[in-house]
Amino acid sequence: ETGVTQSPTHLIKTRGQQVTLRCSSQSGHNTVSWYQQALGQGPQFIFQYYREEENGRGNFPPRFSGLQFPNYSSELNVNALELDDSALYLCASSFRPSASPLHFGNGTRLTVT
Amino acid sequence: ILNVEQSPQSLHVQEGDSTNFTCSFPSSNFYALHWYRWETAKSPEALFVMTLNGDEKKKGRISATLNTKEGYSYLYIKGSQPEDSATYLCAFIRNTGNQFYFGTGTSLTVIP
Numbered sequence: 001e002t003g004v005t006q007s008p009t010h011l012i013k014t015r016g017q018q019v020t021l022r023c024s025s026q027s028g029h030n031t032v033s034w035y036q037q038a039l040g041q042g043p044q045f046i047f048q049y050y051r052e053e054e055n056g057r058g059n060f061p062p063r064f065s066g067l068q069f070p071n072y073s074s075e076l077n078v079n080a081l082e083l084d085d086s087a088l089y090l091c092a093s094s095f096r097p098s099a100s101p102l103h104f105g106n107g108t109r110l111t112v113t
Numbered sequence: 114i115l116n117v118e119q120s121p122q123s124l125h126v127q128e129g130d131s132t133n134f135t136c137s138f139p140s141s142n143f144y145a146l147h148w149y150r151w152e153t154a155k156s157p158e159a160l161f162v163m164t165l166n167g168d169e170k171k172k173g174r175i176s177a178t179l180n181t182k183e184g185y186s187y188l189y190i191k192g193s194q195p196e197d198s199a200t201y202l203c204a205f206i207r208n209t210g211n212q213f214y215f216g217t218g219t220s221l222t223v224i225p
Binding site: 056 | 145147155156159213215216217218
């Protein structure tokens with residue numbers, strides 16, 4: 001089975017720019033969640049998509065938005081980047097929204113200067 | 114704000130030692146508790162999904178227990194090996210949504 005893949009692995013942006021991160025979910029999984037991990041913290045839930053619909057959102061501003069496509073791959077878009085957005089962004093797929101274990105990608109390291 | 118706390122923050126043990134660490138979470142609205150292992154330069158990997166009070170799960174030398182009434186879970190590693198070196202994360206899921214609330218993790222280093 002194909003695992004979760006994320007692209008790019010690293011990214012450097014300047015404050016105010018926009019960024020799109022991509023995630024291909026594991027085959028057979030219909031749920032994708034995105035997490036932000038800042039230095040010294042655990043992963044923080046951004047949002048979840050289930051069958052192409054947003055299915056839950058954490059405490060992140062509207063400039064964090066997402067999409068899930070018919071093949072269950074997903075994008076995370078962040079507008080008007082701020083320095084505090086510098087973090088590791090993890091994508092995780094699962095078979096069901098909350099009962100199944102998460103399968104994570106290797107993450108995208110975003111640096112905002 | 115929902116707090117999931119893990120202790121200790123980091124741990125160094127000798128090869129062959131047994132060790133354990135704790136995940137504390139709210140005792141209300143419990144749905145599930147997950148444990149993940151995150152090795153350096155890899156992605157987090159699921160260890161256990163626990164849903165019932167009193168659950169005990171085992172995978173090789175690693176086991177976990179769950180107490181939902183008092184809001185804690187223990188992860189045990191018997192006879193630690195260098196390959197057990199990783200950060201161990203727990204995640205709490207409420208019965209009122211799909212959000213996973215992660216702790217900050219316990220970083221385990223096993224010294225050969």
